[in-house]
Structure formats: C-alpha cells, structure tokens
Amino acid sequence: MARLPQGILxxxxxxxxxxxxxxxxxIPILKSRPLSVANPRTTKQVAQRTKMTNIVAxxxxxxxxxxxxxxxxxxxxxxxxxxxxxxxxxxxTGVMPSPAADLKISVGKMAAVIVQLPPIMSExxxxxxxxxxxxxxxxxxxxxxxxxxxxxxxxxxxxxxxGLVVRDVGTATINMGSPLALEDVIHVWLAFRRADGTIVxxxxxxxxxxx
Numbered sequence: 001m002a003r004l005p006q007g008i009l010x011x012x013x014x015x016x017x018x019x020x021x022x023x024x025x026x027i028p029i030l031k032s033r034p035l036s037v038a039n040p041r042t043t044k045q046v047a048q049r050t051k052m053t054n055i056v057a058x059x060x061x062x063x064x065x066x067x068x069x070x071x072x073x074x075x076x077x078x079x080x081x082x083x084x085x086x087x088x089x090x091x092x093t094g095v096m097p098s099p100a101a102d103l104k105i106s107v108g109k110m111a112a113v114i115v116q117l118p119p120i121m122s123e124x125x126x127x128x129x130x131x132x133x134x135x136x137x138x139x140x141x142x143x144x145x146x147x148x149x150x151x152x153x154x155x156x157x158x159x160x161x162x163g164l165v166v167r168d169v170g171t172a173t174i175n176m177g178s179p180l181a182l183e184d185v186i187h188v189w190l191a192f193r194r195a196d197g198t199i200v201x202x203x204x205x206x207x208x209x210x211x
Contacts, residue, residue, distance in 0.1 A: 047093070054092035055085055062105070065162035066147055070106040070191055070200050096153055096187075101205045105149055106191035110201030111136035115148075115190045122182045122210040127159060127174045129188055131204070133167060139199055142168035144192040150174040154184040167192055184210040 059067060063081060071080025078086075087104055091097035116130045127150045133142070145163040152158075159176035174188070186208050192201040 051089050051092045052085075054095050055089050058092065058096065059084060061158040062149060062160060065160045066105055066149055069162060069197070070108075070147055070193060073197055074108070074200070095156065096151065100151075100187045100207065103189055103205070104203045105189045106147070106193075106200045106203050108191075108200035108202060110139045110144070110192055110194075110199055112202035112204040113190060113192070114204045115188045115206035117186075117188065117206050117208040120180065120184075120186055120208050120210045122180045122184065125159075125176045125179050127176060127180070127186055127188065128171060129174065129190065129206075130171045131167070131190060133170045135167075139194075140167070140192065140201070141194060142166065143195050144201070145195060146172050147191045147193060148172050148174055149189045150176060151187045152176060152178075152180065152184050153187060154181070163193065166195075180210045182210060186210060 059081065067084050068080050071083050074080070075083045084105070087107070088097060091099070091102055097103040113131050113136055116132075118128055118130060120127055129148060129150075131146075135142070144167040146161065146165050146167060146169075147163060148161045150159040155178060157177045159174040161172050161174045165172050180186075188206050188208075190204040190206075194200070
C-alpha cells in the first residue's frame with residue numbers, strides 16, 4: 001500500500017500498481033516496476049549486460065582519483081560515476097573502450113589538449129607524458145590541475161595521476177601497477193581541472209608502444 005506523506009500532491013512512498021514511489025537525494029521520484037520478460041537473455045540484453053560488466057571493471061580503478069574529481073560537481077541529479085558510465089558504456093563491447101580515442105574521462109568548457117608521449121620505456125613502471133603549456137582557450141589557466149589515465153592494453157593494467165601537477169609544468173608521470181614490457185600497447189587520456197574545481201576540460205588522448 002502506498003502512503004502520501006505530503007498530501008495528494010506530495011511524494012509517494014510505496015507501490016501503486018506497477019509504480020513505486022521513493023526518494024533520491026531528497027527528491028521524490030516515481031519508478032515503474034520491470035515487466036515480466038519471458039526471455040531475460042535476449043541478444044540485446046546480454047550485450048548490454050556485457051557492456052555494463054566491462055565498463056564497471058574499467059571504471060573501478062579510476063573512481064576516486066579521476067572520475068569523482070572530474071565529474072561529481074557537474075553531474076545533474078546523478079553521481080559523476082553514473083555520468084561517466086552513461087556517456088561511455090556504448091564503447092565497451094570489450095574490456096577496453098573501442099575506439100579508445102572516444103573515451104571521455106572529462107567533459108567541460110576547456111578545450112582538450114592532445115597528449116604527447118615521449119618514448120615509453122619498457123624498463124620500469126612509469127609512463128611519462130608531456131603536453132603544451134600554452135593555454136588553448138580563455139577558460140584554461142597555467143595553474144589547472146592535471147588528471148591522466150594510462151592503460152596498458154597488453155597487460156590489462158592501469159595507472160593514474162590525479163591533481164599532482166599543474167598545467168604549467170608541462171609533464172606528468174603515471175605510476176603503473178606492474179613493470180612495462182617491450183611492445184606493450186599504452187593508451188593515455190588527459191584532462192584538466194581548474195584549481196577551485198569550477199571548470200574542467202574535454203578529454204585528450206594518445207597511444208604508443210613501449211620500447
């Protein structure tokens with residue numbers, strides 16, 4: 001039985017037929033209950049579940065250092081994680097995004113900056129990136145914080161660098177989880193965040209092979 005704690009025009013708590021009333025972040029919401037499905041494993045359903053499994057696994061190592069600082073503030077009645085998933089899930093037919101260049105770790109007013117990869121050395125666990133210090137637009141600042149993700153496609157290994165250096169430095173180092181090997185394929189995504197957190201950039205991308 002449903003309750004109307006705020007009167008007939010207020011929020012609904014409980015079920016009315018196939019409609020469920022609840023509250024999310026203090027906002028009254030209504031959700032429809034899923035209809036009974038004779039075959040819950042259709043081709044489309046299985047494909048969507050596979051994409052969800054893949055993007056959740058990909059996003060988990062990035063949640064605190066990359067996804068939340070770049071997305072939480074700008075999410076509309078959702079979390080930054082939910083925004084990240086909704087805009088990228090279509091890329092995850094496999095365990096990594098395809099095409100990798102389309103992954104967006106950040107979407108904002110600042111222009112994207114292309115990552116420059118010096119030779120990636122296969123001796124060690126560090127990927128070094130560089131980027132122009134010239135400001136790409138009026139929203140950018142020399143003190144913008146740098147956020148970068150490196151993904152070793154060969155070893156399925158991540159590294160992140162979140163807010164440790166500023167744009168004016170021109171370089172950043174990303175510590176990977178395991179040593180790089182010769183010919184490992186490395187993907188790098190780059191974004192910037194204003195020091196006060198009010199503006200972020202779009203996402204830059206590059207890839208290379210460990211030498």
